[in-house]
Amino acid sequence: MKMHFKIYRFNPDVDQKPYMQDYHVELEPADKKLLDALVRLKAVDDTLTFRRSCREGVCGSDAMNINGKNGLACITDVAGLKQPVEIRPLPGLPVIRDLIVDMTQFFKQYHSIKPYLINEGPKPDRERLQSPEDRKELDGLYECILCACCSTSCPSFWWNPDKFVGPAGLLAAYRFIADTRDEATTERLDNLEDPYRLFRCHTIMNCVDVCPKELNPTKAIGKIKDLMVKRIV
Amino acid sequence: MTVPVRKFDAVIVGAGGAGLRAALQLSEAGLKTAVISKVFPTRSHTVAAQGGISASLGNVQEDKWEWHMYDTVKGSDWLGDQDAIEFMCRQAPEVVVELEHFGMPFDRLENGKIYQRPFGGHMANNGKTPVERACAAADRTGHAMLHTLYQRNVRAQTQFFVEWLALDLIRDAEGDVVGVTALEMETGEMVVFHAKAVLFATGGSGRIYAASTNAFINTGDGLGMSVRAGIPLEDMEFWQFHPTGVAGAGVLITEGVRGEGGILLNGNGERFMERYAPNAKDLASRDVVSRAMALEILEGRGCGKDKDHVLLKLDHIGPEKIMSKLPGIREIAIKFAGVDPIKDPIPVVPTCHYQMGGIPTNYKGEVVAPKDGNPEVRVNGFYAAGECACASVHGANRLGTNSLLDLVVFGKAAGNSMIDFIRNERPALKPLPANAAEFSQARLARLENQTGGEEVADVRADMQKCVQLRAGVFRNSENLARGVAEIKAIAERAKRTQIKDKSRVFNTARIEALELDNLIEVAVATLVCAEARKESRGAHAHDDFPDRHDEEWMKHTLYDGQSRQLAYKPVHTKPLSIDYIAPQKRVY
Numbered sequence: 001m002k003m004h005f006k007i008y009r010f011n012p013d014v015d016q017k018p019y020m021q022d023y024h025v026e027l028e029p030a031d032k033k034l035l036d037a038l039v040r041l042k043a044v045d046d047t048l049t050f051r052r053s054c055r056e057g058v059c060g061s062d063a064m065n066i067n068g069k070n071g072l073a074c075i076t077d078v079a080g081l082k083q084p085v086e087i088r089p090l091p092g093l094p095v096i097r098d099l100i101v102d103m104t105q106f107f108k109q110y111h112s113i114k115p116y117l118i119n120e121g122p123k124p125d126r127e128r129l130q131s132p133e134d135r136k137e138l139d140g141l142y143e144c145i146l147c148a149c150c151s152t153s154c155p156s157f158w159w160n161p162d163k164f165v166g167p168a169g170l171l172a173a174y175r176f177i178a179d180t181r182d183e184a185t186t187e188r189l190d191n192l193e194d195p196y197r198l199f200r201c202h203t204i205m206n207c208v209d210v211c212p213k214e215l216n217p218t219k220a221i222g223k224i225k226d227l228m229v230k231r232i233v
Numbered sequence: 234m235t236v237p238v239r240k241f242d243a244v245i246v247g248a249g250g251a252g253l254r255a256a257l258q259l260s261e262a263g264l265k266t267a268v269i270s271k272v273f274p275t276r277s278h279t280v281a282a283q284g285g286i287s288a289s290l291g292n293v294q295e296d297k298w299e300w301h302m303y304d305t306v307k308g309s310d311w312l313g314d315q316d317a318i319e320f321m322c323r324q325a326p327e328v329v330v331e332l333e334h335f336g337m338p339f340d341r342l343e344n345g346k347i348y349q350r351p352f353g354g355h356m357a358n359n360g361k362t363p364v365e366r367a368c369a370a371a372d373r374t375g376h377a378m379l380h381t382l383y384q385r386n387v388r389a390q391t392q393f394f395v396e397w398l399a400l401d402l403i404r405d406a407e408g409d410v411v412g413v414t415a416l417e418m419e420t421g422e423m424v425v426f427h428a429k430a431v432l433f434a435t436g437g438s439g440r441i442y443a444a445s446t447n448a449f450i451n452t453g454d455g456l457g458m459s460v461r462a463g464i465p466l467e468d469m470e471f472w473q474f475h476p477t478g479v480a481g482a483g484v485l486i487t488e489g490v491r492g493e494g495g496i497l498l499n500g501n502g503e504r505f506m507e508r509y510a511p512n513a514k515d516l517a518s519r520d521v522v523s524r525a526m527a528l529e530i531l532e533g534r535g536c537g538k539d540k541d542h543v544l545l546k547l548d549h550i551g552p553e554k555i556m557s558k559l560p561g562i563r564e565i566a567i568k569f570a571g572v573d574p575i576k577d578p579i580p581v582v583p584t585c586h587y588q589m590g591g592i593p594t595n596y597k598g599e600v601v602a603p604k605d606g607n608p609e610v611r612v613n614g615f616y617a618a619g620e621c622a623c624a625s626v627h628g629a630n631r632l633g634t635n636s637l638l639d640l641v642v643f644g645k646a647a648g649n650s651m652i653d654f655i656r657n658e659r660p661a662l663k664p665l666p667a668n669a670a671e672f673s674q675a676r677l678a679r680l681e682n683q684t685g686g687e688e689v690a691d692v693r694a695d696m697q698k699c700v701q702l703r704a705g706v707f708r709n710s711e712n713l714a715r716g717v718a719e720i721k722a723i724a725e726r727a728k729r730t731q732i733k734d735k736s737r738v739f740n741t742a743r744i745e746a747l748e749l750d751n752l753i754e755v756a757v758a759t760l761v762c763a764e765a766r767k768e769s770r771g772a773h774a775h776d777d778f779p780d781r782h783d784e785e786w787m788k789h790t791l792y793d794g795q796s797r798q799l800a801y802k803p804v805h806t807k808p809l810s811i812d813y814i815a816p817q818k819r820v821y
Contacts, residue, residue, distance in 0.1 A: 011736055011738060012738055013736040013737055013738050014736065030481065032482070032569075042690075042741075042742075043688070043690035045733075046688075046689070046690075046732055046733050046734050046741075046742035046745075047733065047734040047736070047742065049739055049740075049741050050741075051272075052449055053272055053276050053278070053448045053449050053450045054276075054278065054280065054281050054448040054449075055448065055449060055484075056281065056484045056485075056565060056569070057564075057565075057568065058280050058281050058373075058376060058561075059272070059275070059276040059277075059278075059280050059281070059448065060275070060276060061272065061273075061276050075568050096419055096738065096739050097736075097738050097739040100739055103273070107273075111387055114388075115384050115387060116335075116336060116384035116385055116387055116388040117335065117336025117381075117384075119336075123334050125330070126330055126346075127290075127329075127330050127333040127334075127339070127346060127347050128333060128334070129341075129344070129345030129346065130341050130345055131341065131343075131345050132340075132341045132342070132343060134341075135338065135339075135340060135341045138338045142338045142370075142377060142380070143373060143376070145275070145280075145376070146273070146275055176336075179336070179338070181336065182336075
């Protein structure tokens with residue numbers, strides 16, 4: 001199958017400004033996913049630069065903007081894509097080279113919510129007990145792979161990446177708030193009580209639309225907002 | 234050209250489960266620790282582990298670490314070191330509880346304890362009946378563990394060097410390890426990391442095979458660096474083929490599917506494992522199941538129009554269990570096999586999955602190498618843990634869920650050994666040799682100036698085809714001898730690879746060329762070691778020598794990468810506290 005790609009190129013070493021490069025490639029029957037096609041392109045043009053690792057949608061390396069929508073190349077069926085397939089880096093973050101963005105700001109926001117269990121009580125000899133129902137509260141939250149598809153599809157994050165935590169960070173914040181083993185809910189809510197950090201979410205729901213793990217950050221954000229309201233009244 | 238030097242107490246290369254667990258130990262002890270990783274930590278391949286982490290918690294039915302140890306020794310086909318195996322199985326409950334305390338979101342039983350499921354080769358009463366020993370977070374246990382360990386390191390303020398590729402190990406004139414060189418991908422600059430102790434936790438190298446469950450990043454970087462620094466590799470002939478890789482795609486389907494009741498069917502719709510392992514059936518050890526599947530396919534009882542795979546059926550366990558305990562598998566089956574396992578079986582084939590061999594260590598995580606007639610002399614300042622290391626707890630065949638356990642037990646143990654070493658033996662940095670970065674600089678310069686060489690992708694593809702064809706599930710003398718000759722020729726070509734991209738900034742062509750240097754060392758080691766072992770043991774199934782031969786071959790292979798010569802060393806038959814588990818015929 002012959003396919004036509006238009007791929008965003010920028011190498012600060014040689015390019016004054018970014019441009020879109022056309023690639024025409026004959027795909028083999030084994031090339032099922034977009035990542036397979038990109039690997040095939042790279043075998044011909046080794047300057048084409050992108051991140052990839054697990055190739056099964058669990059490491060979160062190969063997030064990119066595919067025909068206008070963020071997604072993971074390794075789980076995107078290449079045959080179903082409208083041609084020419086336009087591939088760009090994730091929007092809103094500085095481009096290092098080609099499809100590789102600088103994710104510093106994204107991880108800074110993730111780190112800002114204290115993404116670790118806080119429980120300073122004495123540790124029992126055995127595991128702490130948690131009922132299956134309480135554990136179920138973490139489903140749909142802990143599975144995040146930090147690919148940044150959601151945050152970089154969010155207009156609020158584009159305008160205020162330094163101030164708005166963004167959907168990925170807020171999903172993680174709620175993952176710990178929802179964990180019955182965590183004792184820092186008050187501190188976590190205080191940390192988000194701010195006109196920007198939480199409340200810049202205007203429920204546009206792009207994050208839900210693009211999440212490759214089918215998670216729902218908007219819902220998690222709503223639950224944090226509910227808790228904020230509850231503690232006022 | 235002078236290369237900048239950065240000084241640390243400890244440097245860890247690799248940020249998967251083993252590297253992060255060690256980092257936590259060192260950071261919390263207040264040591265200045267750098268973790269170098271070529272990917273952001275949560276992208277490490279530990280993230281892809283699915284089914285569980287083993288520990289004899291006994292949450293579902295009675296279990297003992299002694300039974301876990303018996304299963305691991307038997308699983309290893311008596312090539313595992315029994316002191317290291319005892320250490321790991323005894324530590325298991327403690328390190329798993331620790332993960333829970335760190336916040337790992339394990340699934341739970343009705344009584345609130347950690348959920349445990351059966352897994353291949355894990356039995357009660359020294360091999361009698363399957364026991365629930367695999368502690369699981371759905372079928373995303375590796376993801377849950379890796380993220381938890383990363384999060385805990387954020388809390389401990391561990392210093393990460395993300396998207397840096399370690400290039401070479403630095404040893405001084407006495408052979409002591411004093412640091413590593415590493416390349417920052419974003420800038421293309423090289424730095425010397427000068428350290429009192431260095432840990433390799435660089436993972437496996439399954440990408441030497443054409444079909445592998447492994448990520449692109451599993452290129453054996455620690456093994457390549459060790460070989461280039463004159464450290465031998467141990468037991469490199471032993472590669473695990475996971476029974477259930479998605480046919481065609483290679484993506485892993487956890488053994489946990491069979492732990493939850495899934496079964497394998499051949500082209501006649503027969504549950505063929507009943508013939509090969511009447512007791513454990515589909516939950517026999519991985520080498521046993523993979524060989525049975527390969528035989529079914531070879532003998533014409535495969536499935537599909539080319540009869541080239543078997544089927545993993547799980548619809549009978551019900552949608553509820555699939556949705557709650559195996560949601561990731563369902564997602565993978567839909568995306569990579571085009572079937573919904575709630576309705577249809579998944580086409581699977583044995584697929585290269587895990588490297589049992591690696592950098593030789595003792596159970597403290599210290600790297601050991603032969604010196605003056607002693608096969609196990611500590612290499613001062615050098616540690617290894619996880620898949621890149623050979624402790625040896627997995628011997629000739631690893632049991633499922635023992636890999637995640639290996640990471641946290643030996644990551645922690647290596648961290649503790651490093652703390653002791655730094656505090657008691659090397660409180661000050663040992664001086665760097667004058668030419669510390671010269672070797673790495675020469676490698677980069679070679680790549681920069683190479684003309685008339687071959688493309689990295691072409692040489693890599695030929696290497697992968699060769700290893701796949703010559704060192705597969707079933708091996709024979711003729712095939713292996715051919716493989717040795719072929720891989721040596723490919724290794725010569727790899728010395729002259731050429732890249733078109735000469736840019737400094739995030740040059741992934743350069744990274745792939747440097748990774749190929751490492752892969753090639755592992756591929757040559759694999760074929761040379763496999764060709765020499767004239768018996769069948771664990772994952773090394775030799776058609777011309779179908780039996781295990783303990784008198785002659787119950788010994789570890791040591792491969793010297795510079796001469797490509799082999800030596801052997803005895804298996805540790807003495808456990809730490811209990812009686813020796815003597816070799817028996819291995820039936821499941």
